[in-house]
Amino acid sequence: MRKLTYFVAVSVDGFIGDESGNGDVFTTYVDEEFMAFLAAEYPETLPTHVRAAVGLDGVPNRKFDTVLQGRGSYQVGLDAGITSPYGHLRELVATRSLEKSPDPNVELIRDDVVGRVRALKAEDGDRDIYLCGGAQLAGLLADEIDELIVKTYPVVFGGGMPMFAGRSSAITAFALEENRTFGNGVIVRRYTRKS
Numbered sequence: 001m002r003k004l005t006y007f008v009a010v011s012v013d014g015f016i017g018d019e020s021g022n023g024d025v026f027t028t029y030v031d032e033e034f035m036a037f038l039a040a041e042y043p044e045t046l047p048t049h050v051r052a053a054v055g056l057d058g059v060p061n062r063k064f065d066t067v068l069q070g071r072g073s074y075q076v077g078l079d080a081g082i083t084s085p086y087g088h089l090r091e092l093v094a095t096r097s098l099e100k101s102p103d104p105n106v107e108l109i110r111d112d113v114v115g116r117v118r119a120l121k122a123e124d125g126d127r128d129i130y131l132c133g134g135a136q137l138a139g140l141l142a143d144e145i146d147e148l149i150v151k152t153y154p155v156v157f158g159g160g161m162p163m164f165a166g167r168s169s170a171i172t173a174f175a176l177e178e179n180r181t182f183g184n185g186v187i188v189r190r191y192t193r194k195s
Helices: 024-029 032-041 048-053 071-079 113-122 135-140
Strands: 004-011 015-017 064-070 090-094 106-109 128-133 147-153 174-181 187-193
Touching: 004 113, 024 147, 064 071, 064 113, 064 135, 071 090, 071 128, 090 113, 113 128, 113 135, 128 135
Parallel strands: 004 128, 004 147, 064 090, 064 128, 090 106
Antiparallel strands: 004 015, 147 187, 174 187
């Protein structure tokens, strides 16, 4: 069974962006050391246009073959004129507002998001599903998340968009599997769901 992995950037106080969802401050920490780590370990988590800019065009996907986004996260690419931000992956966008996909590579999930994610997890394959964001979608899928990869940046927002919004399920325990600290103060932790 394939895993759903929430690979997410957060502030020290647990926010993925300010009240509007803007997390641009995180990009200021993507230095040479951190980019080398992302390129080596998680190249597919970089948007297609970024991969091309940093010389990763054509680099095979290591961990994921599918990306899942909420409508708000997807809008960031649309606002920049990018209709398929992860063209090197199978892309799905959970939305109630888009009637038609703006790109043939992007599948819209208009209802039963949990059911669609369970079907994706049940597919055969040796690569997993990358939950890219956002907060509402992560809250909805909290019980389906098998792994967390949390990139914690040394900034405090003091408020904003949480990692999980609208979550109503019980506390879920995860086990720390990996912990890596970078010279710029970023910490990347990988957790797996405890059974």
